[in-house]
Amino acid sequence: MKYLSVPAAMLVVFTMAGCNDTAPKETQTVPQDSVTATNDFVPIFDGKTFTGWDGDTSFWHIENGVLTGLETKDHQLKSNTFMIWKGGEPSDFEFKAEYRISADGNSGVQYRSEMVKDVPYGLKGYQADIDGADTYTGQNYEERGRGFLAMRGQIATIPANEKPVITGSLGNPDSLKQKIKANDWNEIHLVIKGNHMLHYINGVLMSETTDNDTTNRKSKGLIGLQLHVAPSMKVEYKNIQLKQ
Template identity: 45%
Template sequence: MKRFLSCVFSLLVIGGAGVQTTTGTETVPAYVPKQSDRPAPMEGDEPGFEAIFDGKSLTGWAGDLTYWRVEAGTMIGEITEQTRLKSNTFILWQGGRPKDFELRLEFRITESGNSGINYRSSVVPDKVTPTNAFAMRGYQFDLDGKNRYTGSNYEEKGRLFLGVRGSVSRVVGTRPPIVIGRIGEDAELAKVITPGWNSVHLIARGNTLTHMLNGQVMCVVIDDDTAGPAQDGQIGMQVHTGPPMKVEYRNIRLKTF
């Protein structure tokens, strides 16, 4: 018992302002809130984020290689005139089915492009293209090159638009989603999106789903539908039916809770 207590006291130093923790040879003071403190921007990622794309290969991902490849550190989804689709297809992360998490990444998309980041999603049969083994159903952080929908919350093969850019919406399942608050005006929020690389930050915690782009909240959905929402599921990136297009993803990081 004495040895156990000695170990405990070697890790904790009781100070007048709180408990200090020892990491290696450095003692980190406990945080004590002050009236003068205010939330401040953070540089880089918070602790706990891990890369789920190595930037070199599609190791850990599964999709139709007709449409997906890796070049210069980016995951590329591309449709050409020769490879047009009749139904949407995805590349799926194989590392788990996150429930509560944060996902951060960067994307770039051509003007004619249509894509999305699916989460809490599942692979489903594709009635239009039965050979498509990578069709998904679930929540989606919507992306498109013309930025009509970028940042919205769209449930692929499910309840469709759950939240649109600029809104805080509640989903109950017995009627269309209702807007309960505003983040901003759609046209003004669209100005945040660049024609080059953009940064996505997606937070799924319980039934609250927050879509952020380039540091701006775009859409919040509170999903109170007891029958509709999945509690966990796979992450996948989409290439969409339509004209030739290209979408690129890089620096994909995940933090789970």
């Protein structure tokens, strides 16, 4: 998730400015993809071992079939760390998992990402954001990159070397927040096709991003699960599936 918080006033300016811009014509936003059936999804976590995954196992463990990231006041991170799937660098795909996160937690599903030099298990790239307070859950954030791409409730298009342009709305972000269960299991579902990215929580579309920035966008890369620097937190993932 984010490294720097963005003041509310800046977000208002960002949104208003985006609404007044004209969306670039390079790539039109395609219609919203429907949530597809699960019968073509393949499990990528066996619930028992780290087979196919790589990360700092002093912070990650497997508990009752659940991949768990844990940070305590006596064992804290110096930089964000990721449990990284080693099965490839998907381009177009769908990803599904169930997650549960503590109230003070900060996490996310990283995708189309690359390793960060000199940062053990560090990734940079697109992220489907998750946090325990559900301030940012569902948004599209680029870790160690361009930052906020589409906040919850936004349909955004990203021109070349410019800030995102808000081209539509998926609903009030506070109303969408009500679809997310606090301190309970939720389902995250990502539909990633070409330069078009859809983030769903519990079957509800939370953000939609079309990336026309041919210089900075990524067409493929690693998938990872984030454990963010915090005084303490816990995040859990299970039923992790992928369809390519």
